[in-house]
Amino acid sequence: MVFNALAVDARGGEVVDFIQGESGSRKQDTSDGVVDLQWSKSEGKVELRHVRPGGTEAIRKIEGGRTVLSGLEEGNHQFFLRQPGGEWGRPLVVENRYMERDEVVFLLVIGGLIVLAVVVAVILGSLRKEGG
Amino acid sequence: MVVASLSPAVSWLVIGVLGLIWVGLGVYWGRKAKDSEGFMLAGRNIGLALGSATVMATWVTSNTVMLAPKFAYTMGIWGVLAYATASFGLFLFAPMAIRIRKMLPEGVTAGDFFRQKYGPAGWWMFITITLIYSMAWLVTMAIAGGELLNALTGISYHWGMSFILLVCVLYTLFGGLYAVVGTDFVQSLIILAGVVLIGVLVLGQIDLGETHSQLAREQPMLLEGFMPVALLSFFNIMLFGFGEVFHNNVWWSRTFAMRDGVAPKAFFLSGFFWFPIPVAAGFIALSAGSLGLNVTEANQVGPLVAEHVLAEAGLGMAGGLLILVVLFCSIASSIDSLLAATSDLVLKDGWKVITGGSLPEASFRKWAAIVIVGLGVVAWSLALPRWPLEEVLYASGPLVSAMIWPVIAGVYWKKVNVKVVLVGILLAVGCGLYAYYAIAWYVACLVSAGVSLIVMLGDQLFNKIQAK
Numbered sequence: 001m002v003f004n005a006l007a008v009d010a011r012g013g014e015v016v017d018f019i020q021g022e023s024g025s026r027k028q029d030t031s032d033g034v035v036d037l038q039w040s041k042s043e044g045k046v047e048l049r050h051v052r053p054g055g056t057e058a059i060r061k062i063e064g065g066r067t068v069l070s071g072l073e074e075g076n077h078q079f080f081l082r083q084p085g086g087e088w089g090r091p092l093v094v095e096n097r098y099m100e101r102d103e104v105v106f107l108l109v110i111g112g113l114i115v116l117a118v119v120v121a122v123i124l125g126s127l128r129k130e131g132g
Numbered sequence: 133m134v135v136a137s138l139s140p141a142v143s144w145l146v147i148g149v150l151g152l153i154w155v156g157l158g159v160y161w162g163r164k165a166k167d168s169e170g171f172m173l174a175g176r177n178i179g180l181a182l183g184s185a186t187v188m189a190t191w192v193t194s195n196t197v198m199l200a201p202k203f204a205y206t207m208g209i210w211g212v213l214a215y216a217t218a219s220f221g222l223f224l225f226a227p228m229a230i231r232i233r234k235m236l237p238e239g240v241t242a243g244d245f246f247r248q249k250y251g252p253a254g255w256w257m258f259i260t261i262t263l264i265y266s267m268a269w270l271v272t273m274a275i276a277g278g279e280l281l282n283a284l285t286g287i288s289y290h291w292g293m294s295f296i297l298l299v300c301v302l303y304t305l306f307g308g309l310y311a312v313v314g315t316d317f318v319q320s321l322i323i324l325a326g327v328v329l330i331g332v333l334v335l336g337q338i339d340l341g342e343t344h345s346q347l348a349r350e351q352p353m354l355l356e357g358f359m360p361v362a363l364l365s366f367f368n369i370m371l372f373g374f375g376e377v378f379h380n381n382v383w384w385s386r387t388f389a390m391r392d393g394v395a396p397k398a399f400f401l402s403g404f405f406w407f408p409i410p411v412a413a414g415f416i417a418l419s420a421g422s423l424g425l426n427v428t429e430a431n432q433v434g435p436l437v438a439e440h441v442l443a444e445a446g447l448g449m450a451g452g453l454l455i456l457v458v459l460f461c462s463i464a465s466s467i468d469s470l471l472a473a474t475s476d477l478v479l480k481d482g483w484k485v486i487t488g489g490s491l492p493e494a495s496f497r498k499w500a501a502i503v504i505v506g507l508g509v510v511a512w513s514l515a516l517p518r519w520p521l522e523e524v525l526y527a528s529g530p531l532v533s534a535m536i537w538p539v540i541a542g543v544y545w546k547k548v549n550v551k552v553v554l555v556g557i558l559l560a561v562g563c564g565l566y567a568y569y570a571i572a573w574y575v576a577c578l579v580s581a582g583v584s585l586i587v588m589l590g591d592q593l594f595n596k597i598q599a600k
Contacts, residue, residue, distance in 0.1 A: 031572065032207075033206070033353045058349075063426060067426050067428060068428060070205055070206045070351055070427075070430070071347065072353060073352050098360040099364070101358070108364065111364070112367070114371065114578065115367055117585060118224070119224065121540050121544065126230065129544060130230065130231075
């Protein structure tokens with residue numbers, strides 16, 4: 001999941017704001033716990049504030065115009081961007097929803113059966129052929 | 133982004149020397165290739181050590197050293213273990229190799245099997261799937277080579293990609309499978325030693341307690357027992373591996389090239405030795421956060437962490453060299469195998485389809501040179517604009533998974549209905565691709581192999597009812 005944003009030059013205390021990609025939406029979905037945030041190449045560092053679904057938050061200073069975050073828990077994650085010393089821009093909300101547990105269990109059972117069938121077919125086939 | 137720790141001049145010197153060694157060895161070993169069988173199958177005389185090494189080295193692609201860390205970074209511990217299950221394809225191909233050698237004692241390519249079992253229509257289906265997959269694999273290797281050289285050394289993408297392809301084309305051209313197998317042996321030793329050394333050095337430098345705390349705080353799902361994407365990717369990777377190894381000529385040509393009785397042992401040993409490599413190469417990515425690294429491209433997180441930690445340990449240039457050599461060997465060992473196996477298919481099978489006869493021995497080397505150089509030029513042309521062909525490679529998972537059951541049926545089953553098998557392949561590919569785009573990549577191979585299984589079992593059931 002890739003999101004584009006633009007870190008506007010914060011001269012004179014201007015607010016740094018996210019600018020969304022094609023959809024223009026400020027809310028995005030992901031289903032694998034990975035978020036790829038991009039913004040226009042800015043001079044020096046920017047600060048990224050991450051507010052997690054539980055309300056805890058962390059601020060990271062990042063050099064360059066992109067970061068890939070992973071291992072996100074389920075729920076709404078809010079991201080804010082600013083140039084150091086500037087004001088936080090409007091949040092980008094990323095909703096992370098993994099596949100439903102029941103669906104995952106169903107697919108795991110199916111996957112297990114298919115793999116088992118392949119293994120049994122090869123081993124039995126070999127035993128029968130090699131056994132004469 | 134990985135910050136180059138080696139100057140372009142030093143890097144050119146290193147890859148230049150490595151390239152010269154590979155081409156020199158290719159020319160030296162290639163002198164044994166007196167005829168087409170020598171060139172394509174190394175005289176059907178490969179022993180256990182070379183056989184195991186070439187299979188293992190081929191399976192250690194840039195995907196292993198780049199994607200395994202990516203799996204760790206995006207899916208955690210389960211992710212890297214899931215990636216390691218790709219070795220199961222090698223384990224399962226070991227018993228199949230015995231049967232394949234008995235079925236086709238004079239076999240040269242996987243195409244021989246498909247033509248014999250499923251006729252011209254089956255062969256066309258096989259060649260279409262395998263060429264899409266093999267070319268996507270070849271081109272993505274070349275692109276990965278160019279990007280890695282650029283990231284690690286500052287050498288421009290186009291020069292790096294062109295150089296790595298040129299070296300592989302040259303030694304495959306001069307030495308055929310003799311050169312590929314020989315260089316694979318040396319490359320596999322370098323890769324194994326390098327990955328273990330990098331893993332140990334990184335392990336000695338990172339604070340495991342801090343890494344765990346950081347993961348629990350910032351990337352909690354990477355430590356979760358029930359991580360849906362990672363758990364589902366287990367079967368996707370496994371089935372992708374089965375489909376790839378069962379159908380691709382890279383593995384079939386090695387089976388035909390090994391001495392009697394060697395292939396099963398070689399495939400089993402290579403799977404055994406390959407299994408820990410993604411784990412060793414991948415786990416270091418889990419420490420990216422605790423090291424304060426900004427990951428901008430998930431597939432470069434492995435080299436990023438390794439280079440950072442080795443630089444912190446005072447091994448800046450030496451560490452960079454180590455990573456460069458391991459990556460160069462990983463990429464070369466896959467590109468050469470793909471060039472050799474795909475050119476065999478075009479030379480042997482393509483010639484037969486176009487002319488109806490076999491390629492005359494006298495003109496074999498000339499045509500082999502044309503095809504190998506041609507494949508290299510096509511791969512180079514496709515890699516030049518740096519198209520995101522990894523998407524094609526990932527999407528080919530359902531294609532190769534659709535070949536699992538047709539191969540098993542052709543190798544072991546007494547009776548199969550060819551039309552049903554071919555319809556099954558088409559259905560499996562269609563449903564798998566739909567799942568890939570409509571649901572997620574991590575269920576695509578599962579859907580494809582599942583549909584194929586249902587069709588094949590349905591046919592067997594129908595046969596049994598009819599027989600009664």
